[in-house]
Amino acid sequence: MCSDDPAAQQGLPVSVVADGGKAPSPAADSVLADLVAANRILYRHRVVDAFGHVSVRHPGSPGHFLLARNMAPGLVTPADIVTHELDGTPCDADGRGVYLERFIHGEIYARRPDVQSVIHSHAPAVVPFGIAAGAVLKPVWHMSAFLGLSTPVFEIRDHAGDATDLLIRDRGLGVALADCLDDHSVVLMRGHGATVAGASLKEAVYRAVFTQANAELQLQAQQLGEVNFLTPGECVTATSSVGSQVDRAWNLWKDEAMAGAVTS
Ligand code: MN
Numbered sequence: 053m054c055s056d057d058p059a060a061q062q063g064l065p066v067s068v069v070a071d072g073g074k075a076p077s078p079a080a081d082s083v084l085a086d087l088v089a090a091n092r093i094l095y096r097h098r099v100v101d102a103f104g105h106v107s108v109r110h111p112g113s114p115g116h117f118l119l120a121r122n123m124a125p126g127l128v129t130p131a132d133i134v135t136h137e138l139d140g141t142p143c144d145a146d147g148r149g150v151y152l153e154r155f156i157h158g159e160i161y162a163r164r165p166d167v168q169s170v171i172h173s174h175a176p177a178v179v180p181f182g183i184a185a186g187a188v189l190k191p192v193w194h195m196s197a198f199l200g201l202s203t204p205v206f207e208i209r210d211h212a213g214d215a216t217d218l219l220i221r222d223r224g225l226g227v228a229l230a231d232c233l234d235d236h237s238v239v240l241m242r243g244h245g246a247t248v249a250g251a252s253l254k255e256a257v258y259r260a261v262f263t264q265a266n267a268e269l270q271l272q273a274q275q276l277g278e279v280n281f282l283t284p285g286e287c288v289t290a291t292s293s294v295g296s297q298v299d300r301a302w303n304l305w306k307d308e309a310m311a312g313a314v315t316s
Contacts, residue, residue, distance in 0.1 A: 067122040067149030067150055067151070067152055068145075068147065068148075068149050068150075069140075069141070069142055069145065069150055071141070071142050071143055071144060071145055071146065072137070072141040072142075072143070073137045073141055073143050074143070075116075075135050075143035075144050076110055076112055076113035076116050076135065076143075077112055077113075079110055079111060079112065079118055079133075079135075080111070081130070083108065083111055083118070084118070084130040084133050085130065086108070086253055086254075086306075087106065087107075087108050087118055087120075087128075087133060087253065088128050088129060088130055088133075088310075089305075089306045089309055089310055090106045090108075090169075090171075090253055090256075090257050091105075091106055091120060091125040091126065091128040092125075092126060092128070092309035092310060093257055093261075093305040093306060093308075093309040094106055094125055094171065094173070094257065094260060094261075095124075095125050095126035095309075096126075096305070096308065096309045097260075097261045097264070097305070098175070098264070099171070099173045099175050099260045099261060099264055100125045100126075100171075100173045100174075100175070101124075101174070102124045103124075103173075103174055104125055104171070104172055104173035104174055104175075104245070105119060105120060105125060105151050105153070105154075105157075105171075105172055106119075106120075106125065106169065106170070106171045106172075106253075106256070106257070106260075107119040107136075107154075107157040107169065107170050107171075108168060108169045108253045109161055109167070109168045109169070110135065114161075114165070115137065115138055116135050116136060116137060116138070116143070117135075117136050117138065117157055117158065117161055117170075118133050118134070118135055118136075119133070119134060119136055119150075119151060119154060119157060120132045120133055120134065120151075121133075121134050121145060121148040121149060121150055121151075122148070122149035122150055122151050122152075123149075134148065134150060136150070136154055136157070136158060137158070138158040138159070138161050138162045139158055139223060140154045140155045140158045140223060140226070142154075152219055152221060153172060153219055153220045153221070155220050155221070155222060155223050155225065155226030156170065156172045156220045156226055156229060156247055157170045157172070158223075158226060159223060159226030159227050159229065159230040160226075160229075160230045160233060160247070160249055162230070163227075163230040163231070163233075164230070164233075164235075164249060166251055167249040167250065167251065168250065168251055168252050168253065168256075169249070169250045169251075169252060169253040169255070169256035169257075170247065170248070170249055170250075170256065171247065171248045171250075171256050171257070171259075171260045172245065172246075172247045172248075173245050173246055173247075173248075173260065174244065174245035175245060175246060175260075175263075175264045175267075177264045177265075177267040177268045177271075178240060178245070178246045178263060178264060178267045179243075179244075179245065179246075180267070180271065181203070181205075181240055181267060181270075182205050182240035182241060182242045182243065182244070182245075182246070183242060183243055188202050188203065189202075189203035189238070189240060189263075189266065189267060189270065190202060190203070190270070190281045190282075191266060191281060191282040191286075191287060191290075192266055192269050192270045192273055192279060192280075192281060192282070193266065193269060193282075194282070194286070194290040194293075194294050195262045195265065195266070195294060196259075196262040196263060196265065196266035197282055197286065197287045197288075197289075197290035197291045197294060197295075198237045198238075198259055198262075198287075198291045198295060199236075199237060199238060199263065199266060199287075200236060200237070200287055201284060201287065203236065203238050203239070203240055204232050204233065204234065204236055204239050204240070205232075205239070205240045205241075205242055206228070206229050206232040206233075206239050206240065206241045206242060207242050208220075208225065208228075208241070208242065208243075208244070209242075210228075211224070211225060211228045212225060218241070218242075218243055218244045219244075229241070229247065233247065233249065236249075237249055237250070237259055238259065238263050246263065248260045248263060252298070254298045254299065254301075254302040255295065255298050257298075257301075257302065257305070258295075258298040258301050258302070261301070261305075
């Protein structure tokens, strides 16, 4: 454990961070409900398990984002949502643990004003594409045309050496990851997982689910023979047409994921 970590010095779990800054007006209940639903959907679709997290930029304060406290996504309720500043400082955690890797979210929001939602996962299906030499995650069907011509891979060794725990533990690594994401929708993280960005919560959820599906299909297809990927033109056209249908997926997935869920 790092000796200059204030929480460690106080004998507290490293996930407990003092609140700072001024919390904006609370987000609407509907925003919290959708963020809870996103957590449940991603768990149901095996994008996240006990680990991984999803955030949404605060609709009334672009300098803040909403993210659950440190817990399994499948158990999140509205009461578990914590407001964070973009530098990762929680505003209202009130002693509850926060995610160690919250810097992934804040630094992508800081770099990308167009991004309204970020999802970080360890989805097993995508991991091979971050670790196999020469592998490139690319769209094999219209549902994942948003991947574009290639998916960048973040190499933490380039920024923090070869003895880290691979986690995005501070703002510097968050900035480096956001730089690697650049203007893409998805960045793979070597030996770790992936991070997905969307222009809305619904779009980010859609992209996370179909990134995983694309990884599964691409791996299957590559075992059969040379793969016929989408062309650049197909990526552009299919992204705009299929991407406009995210509500259809969201409405189904939310209904399934929230059936019987305790939401408060
Ligand atoms: Mn992680």
